[in-house]
Amino acid sequence: MIYSLDKLNEMAEGDDDFINSVVAVFLDEVPTDLELLEQAIKDKDYGNVYQLAHKIKPNVDLLGMEQTRANALEIETLGKKAGSGAEIEKLFPLLKNDIHQVVSELRKDFNL
Numbered sequence: 001m002i003y004s005l006d007k008l009n010e011m012a013e014g015d016d017d018f019i020n021s022v023v024a025v026f027l028d029e030v031p032t033d034l035e036l037l038e039q040a041i042k043d044k045d046y047g048n049v050y051q052l053a054h055k056i057k058p059n060v061d062l063l064g065m066e067q068t069r070a071n072a073l074e075i076e077t078l079g080k081k082a083g084s085g086a087e088i089e090k091l092f093p094l095l096k097n098d099i100h101q102v103v104s105e106l107r108k109d110f111n112l
Contacts, residue, residue, distance in 0.1 A: 002067075002068070002101060002102060002105075003102045004064030005064070006064055007061070007063075007064050008022055008063065008064075023106055026063065029059065030099060033055055034056065034095070034096060036048070037049060037052040037056065037092070037095075038096065041085075041088055041089060041092055046079045046080070046082075046084070046085075047079070049075065049076075049078075049088060050076055050079030053073075053075040053079055054076045057069055057072040060098075060099070065098060065102060067098065068094075068095060068099065071091050071094050071098070075088055075091050075092065
């Protein structure tokens with residue numbers, strides 16, 4: 001399991017509806033943002049790369065996905081630098097794989 005609900009449980013203070021809501025938002029938004037990020041990388045639209053990585057970062061952080069958050073942060077930072085396309089293209093598959101794995105695990109773990 002590459003996600004952890006520790007941070008979310010601490011914030012929720014026993015409110016299962018809050019946890020379910022955050023998980024539902026993650027499942028609804030993050031895969032779409034990931035697809036848009038992939039397209040922005042292909043289009044070399046680095047302003048959009050920056051914005052989408054920035055948007056993904058807090059979502060993976062809430063689920064305790066530290067390495068995924070680090071990759072999103074790195075992509076976000078590289079999105080602000082000219083000539084960083086090759087580095088972004090190396091990092092993106094790691095981000096994509098982690099997110100796909102967590103989406104699958106969350107759907108199974110939360111029966112969604």
